Amino acid sequence: MTESPQGTAVRTPGPVAPRGRRGRRAVDVPDLVARARDGEARAVARLISLVEDASPVLRQVAAALAPHTGHAQVIGLTGSPGVGKSTTTTALVRALRAAGRRVGVLAVDPSSPFSGGALLGDRVRMQDHAGDPGVYIRSMASRGHLGGLAWATPQALRVLDAAGCDVVLVETVGVGQSELEIASLADTTLVLVAPGMGDGIQAAKAGILEVADVFVVNKADRDGADQTVRDLRYVQSLGGRHAGPGAWRPPIVRTVAARDEGIDRVLAEVEAHRRWLADAGEGVRRRAERAAREIEAIALAGLRERIGEVRGSAALAALADEVVAGETDPYRAADRLLAQL
Amino acid sequence: MTESPQGTAVRTPGPVAPRGRRGRRAVDVPDLVARARDGEARAVARLISLVEDASPVLRQVAAALAPHTGHAQVIGLTGSPGVGKSTTTTALVRALRAAGRRVGVLAVDPSSPFSGGALLGDRVRMQDHAGDPGVYIRSMASRGHLGGLAWATPQALRVLDAAGCDVVLVETVGVGQSELEIASLADTTLVLVAPGMGDGIQAAKAGILEVADVFVVNKADRDGADQTVRDLRYVQSLGGRHAGPGAWRPPIVRTVAARDEGIDRVLAEVEAHRRWLADAGEGVRRRAERAAREIEAIALAGLRERIGEVRGSAALAALADEVVAGETDPYRAADRLLAQL
Known part of the structure; x- marks a missing residue:
């Protein structure tokens, strides 16, 4: 679709x-x-x-x-523009479909071909799946700002989950806090890098390595792929959240997504990570944490809305007048406003 | 001080x-x-x-x-870096002190000399006031991010107001939403531009002209001052909030703040604006609106804090588990969370 x-x-x-x-x-x-x-x-x-x-x-x-809900396995793909996220997504969809799995794609990246900011080649390639009823593709970037997307994406995930997707791929561009939050929706996050982009170091700076469950060095047929892998190993050796016994150590997989090379290996590592999540109880923990954050965000949005409703109200105006007159201070006024909600 | x-x-x-x-x-x-x-x-x-x-x-x-509180007249100064905000502030302080008025200065601008990002000349010049008990100078940029400053500035204003300042000058750099919010604290906002910086047009784009009560073309001895004044007149002629009968039409004042030229004229226009605010009832309306926004912001911050307190709580964890199990949805869970607050 x-x-x-x-x-x-x-x-x-x-x-x-x-x-x-x-x-x-x-x-x-x-x-x-x-x-x-x-x-x-x-x-x-x-x-x-x-x-x-x-x-x-x-x-x-x-x-x-x-x-x-609760059935779909959520795989996040993130990385700088140009590393081949959409090509990798396409290759993963093909491999997952070949294995008979129902697949959803949420593209939360304004530069993604799925979002219309397409290279023609990529766009055409995705059309391969256009007639396949086992694939849902949705761009989340068409309207609103990213904050809005960050909010809508978990809901869209639930829709695809309930619709029977076995796997949902969430493609985000790897910069900025909102994108990291979106990446955190995933059970397994793939961080894509490409040779010669200085990505290993850039990613380390941006904190993107912290979210990686699997590293994918795409365009691995290019010069500099070995150096990129070494960079990643070095950054990994510096420790971080993956230290400690029983911890998951993100594997590094080389791919040439445009030729489907290494894609099966990526899926094998995703499966290994899924098993680790299950065995370590980490999968349930992650999903619970994610749900807790979502509940909090919705609660806060609801409160903000209620406060918004008093804007221009006589009650707020009266409190404001008291503050201007020095009869009360803004804190006590805020207390009284909240008491009225 | x-x-x-x-x-x-x-x-x-x-x-x-x-x-x-x-x-x-x-x-x-x-x-x-x-x-x-x-x-x-x-x-x-x-x-x-x-x-x-x-x-x-x-x-x-x-x-x-x-x-x-409620006594001090608040004058905002805003404009791009380099237009001479601090020099103008210094000149205004001097003129106001000469008139026997107690003055406070809040510098909400990381590039302000008062904030430590000083040109030595400016810094030294402000030292003129260091021993004067009728002047309070405070940088608000020394800690925290700007969001925090936007929040703390109204409170700091109240302190200076209660301390008996007749006038408080709030100096902000004229870019970004937070700065506009801070500018909106003022009874009278001076928008500073300088010749040859393309500032008229830039300012129009940034929406900064909308906040101007008085335009100050500083460095008016430089080439291009006439053009800058013409630019501002043109932008003004396009209308905006100052249209309509009885409306305040922001005057354009030329200054060379470094030589105290035009500063008395600026203060005369500020005084004219103060009278207009009083006669039109606009001054009270502005202060009430400002107080209302402040009450809202405090109320929202309080609610956010309360939500933050449930983070990691057993109640939230239980709700999250229900969402993961598909027994409830995040919206109903959020309702129940709020009911527990």
Whole structure:
């Protein structure tokens, strides 16, 4: 599936269909979720649009998805522009499909071909999967700023998970805090580097190495690949979170993704990491931590919204007047504002 | 007064002295406020440090200051690096002191000489005021990031206000949202530009013209001053918030601050603006709006703190486990988390 047109109407005549605010078209969420679970690409696309747009039915969607989540293995791909993330994603999709697995792709990278900022070659290549009902591809970069994406991505993941994806690949560009947060959604994070980009050192500086579960040295047929591998080994030797007995030591895999070389090896390491996560109890811990962060973020957003609602209210205006008059201070005023919420 | 050493102890032996957490030295806030109001520079510096550091006694400080605030006229100075903000600030201080007014300066600009990023000439020049008990100078850029400064600056303003300053000059560098927010603290905002910097157009792009109550074309003895004035007039002619009858139309004043030229004219326009604010009721409206924003920000910070307190708690962990198990969704979990706060 490629991204379906945004206008896709999902109408239901029944009286139970909840109606969104501002006269939006009615959305029958249970029906939509059922159809997504049946593998209907349009229903999946529509659900992702609903969560992306923070639709009024967002909560209903989240509730309907919950019982069907927890199955998908989430693989993050991150790295600087030009290392070949999209080519690698394409090769991984091909290999996973050959193994009979249902695959979702979330491209959270404005420069990704999946997001429209395409090199024609890559774009055409992804079209290989366009007619394959076992592949869902979705760009998360088409609207809103990255903060919004960081927020919407976990929800979109849930949609793909509930829709029966065995694996979801999340492609992010490896710079900045938001991207690191998105990468942290993954069960296994692949950090891609390429020879001659000074990436090993750059990545170390950006803290990106800390999120790596598997290093992929792509374009390994180029000069400098050996040096890049040595750089990574050196940086790894400096320690970090992977020290200690029983710890996972991120392997370094060489690939030429454009020719599918090394891709099976990447998937083998991902599988080894999955087993380690399960054996060490780390997988459950990571998912719980991720859920806790998401709950916190939603709670905080809800509170911010409630505060936003008092903006321009008579209550806030009255408190502000008291502060201006020196009858109270902003802290006591804030306490009273909160007491009124 | 220049910034006093941070270690200044304010001890009181009495049993009423509240003791900060973590065994900090006791602070007798009412005594400190009384001494600041008596013009004791050390007490002023200590109070600003307390609010800047978000001391445990912050709320007590705010409460003690409140009855004594609302007197000071706040003048913001903003503009690109190099336009002469600090030189202009210095000249304004000199003129205001000559008129017998007590003056505070808050430099919220990492590149300001007052913040230590000094040209020696400017630094020395400010030393003129070092022994003058009618001038308080404080850099707000010495610690923390700008977000923190945006938060601490209104509190520091309150300290200077309560300490009896007639005028407080707030110097900010004119780029970025945070600086605009700080500029919005002012009753009257001076936007400084200089010839040949393309500043008129740059400023228009940055939205900085929107905050101007008075334009100051500094270094007006240089080539291009006429063009800069024409640029500003042109940009003004495009309209914006100053359109409409009875509206304030920002005057354009030429200065050579390094030689004190035009400074009296700037102060005359500031005074004209102050009268307009009073006559149009705009001054009270601005202060109320500012107080409302501050109350909101404090309320939100308080809520964020409360959410932060549940991090790692058993309650959040239990909710996260339910989400991972698909027994609930993050939205319902967030609701339950909030209900527990």
